[in-house]
Amino acid sequence: xxxxxxxxxxxxxxxxxxxxxxxxxxxxxxxxxxxxxxxxxxxxxxxxxxxxxxxxxxxxxxxxxxxxxxxxxxxxxxxxxxxxxxxxxxxxxxxxxxxxxxxxxxxxxxxxxxxxxxxxxxxxxxxxxxxxxxxxxxxxxxxxxxxxxxxxxxxxxxxxxxxxxxxxxxxxxxxxxxxxxxxxxxxxxxxxxxxxxxxxxxxxxxxxxxxxxxxxxxxxxxxxxxxxxxxxxxxxxxxxxxxxxxxxxxxxxxxxxxxxx
Ligand code: ADP
Ligand code: MG
Numbered sequence: 323x324x325x326x327x328x329x330x331x332x333x334x335x336x337x338x339x340x341x342x343x344x345x346x347x348x349x350x351x352x353x354x355x356x357x358x359x360x361x362x363x364x365x366x367x368x369x370x371x372x373x374x375x376x377x378x379x380x381x382x383x384x385x386x387x388x389x390x391x392x393x394x395x396x397x398x399x400x401x402x403x404x405x406x407x408x409x410x411x412x413x414x415x416x417x418x419x420x421x422x423x424x425x426x427x428x429x430x431x432x433x434x435x436x437x438x439x440x441x442x443x444x445x446x447x448x449x450x451x452x453x454x455x456x457x458x459x460x461x462x463x464x465x466x467x468x469x470x471x472x473x474x475x476x477x478x479x480x481x482x483x484x485x486x487x488x489x490x491x492x493x494x495x496x497x498x499x500x501x502x503x504x505x506x507x508x509x510x511x512x513x514x515x516x517x518x519x520x521x522x523x524x525x526x527x528x529x530x531x532x533x534x535x536x537x538x539x540x541x542x543x544x545x546x547x548x549x550x551x552x553x554x555x556x557x558x559x560x561x562x563x564x565x566x567x568x569x570x571x572x573x574x575x576x577x578x579x580x581x582x583x
Contacts (some may be wrong), residue, residue, distance in 0.1 A: 329395055344479075344486035359427035360388045360484045361524050361556040362412055369407050383547055383579045386422070389558070389572075393525065394550045396567035397560040399576035405560045408576060412558065413526045426523050443471065447517030447555075451529040455501035460489055461512045462497040466521035468519040470548075479508040487515035491545055507538025518555070525549070531559040531566065539563070556572055 342380045360443060369382040380513065381404045389395055397405050423430050423498040426445050430438065455464045466476060466486040474478060488497045491511040496504060501512065510530060517525060527546065531539035543566050547581060567573055575582045 344482040344540055350370060358391045359424070360391075361391050361426055362558075363388045363422075363424040365422045366455040367408075367411060367418045367423060369404075369411060369416070370419045373419060380419075381579050382411070382418070382566040385579075385581055387581060388536055389524075389547070392550070393572050394547065394557045394570045395572040395574060396570040397558060397574055397576060398562065398564070398567055403576045404579040405489070405576050409526050409528050409560060410556065412524075413446050413448060414438045432444065443468070444520060445523045447520065447522035447525045447529045449510070449513050449517045449525070451532040453501075453506075453513040455509055455516075459502060460498050460500055461504065461508075462494055465515045465519055466513055467567075468516060483519065484515075487518055488512070490548075491515045492541075495547055505538075507534055510534060510538065510542050511545065513540060514549075518549060520553040521553065521555075521582055523556060525555050525557045527557060529560050530564070531561060531563065539566070543569070 359524055362383050362406065364387045367382060367385040367387075370380040372378045385408065395428075397408070399405055406467070407416070411418050412425075414425065418431070421431075423503075425441060428441060430441065433441065455461075456467070462481070462484050465487050466480050469480040469483060470476065473562055485494070488494055491514055493504075493508060493511055493515070496508060501509060504512065514530070517527075525546070529541050530546075534542065546557055546559060547569070550557050557570075559566075561567055
């Protein structure tokens with residue numbers, strides 16, 4: 323792969339990897355729904371910014387939320403209500419100022435940064451409104467990235483897994499195209515394939531269809547639905563699109579930092 327500067331946000335959301343198998347990812351998990359603990363469990367989560375200064379503001383207040391494995395939950399609510407803050411905390415990209423958060427049964431509040439990175443990398447995938455692909459890399463190379471962390475170099479297993487995922491999002495003919503030569507909808511589908519590289523238990527999608535025309539938005543949403551149903555991936559999907567939200571199995575609304583179900 324060519325050298326390129328990787329944006330810090332992308333690096334954080336990408337993960338250390340291990341040797342994957344094409345269809346089940348790094349861990350060979352089937353995604354079957356069983357007696358597993360909730361994928362996420364939040365109790366009394368608060369988030370304040372500028373703590374200890376005159377402009378201290380609490381933007382999330384005493385959030386309780388539990389999502390069982392396999393749920394597909396829409397998150398709606400006005401701009402500025404705290405949706406992204408909530409997803410960043412659930413995704414272990416930001417720490418709460420109070421409360422507890424379990425991810426796949428593991429209590430995270432007392433974990434150090436290294437342990438958080440490890441847990442995030444193996445359990446959580448991210449798709450954002452902007453695709454955050456590396457333009458100097460091909461579609462296939464972008465999907466390989468999360469799996470390269472631990473291996474440090476490309477292996478046939480990593481390439482096979484990436485090719486499988488590129489096929490699942492319908493982009494095999496474009497796999498060797500540079501990311502910035504793809505359409506917006508195609509770029510977001512590559513981002514989705516990359517998010518699923520490690521076969522995460524939880525996919526956090528923060529307005530992934532917000533920049534797309536309605537046809538591309540539908541195609542990304544259909545893929546989310548398929549991965550949810552086929553792999554058992556739990557999906558938390560922030561959207562302003564009421565029609566798409568209706569098609570999710572669960573819905574929550576965030577208003578002024580509170581959850582209204
Ligand atoms: P949403 O995603 O629902 O639009 P956000 O979670 O991005 O809302 O923001 C919720 C509130 O938190 C907003 O009032 C926003 O200005 C504030 N906020 C977000 N990030 C920061 C930050 N780093 N410092 C201070 N305030 C912030
Ligand atoms: Mg937001």
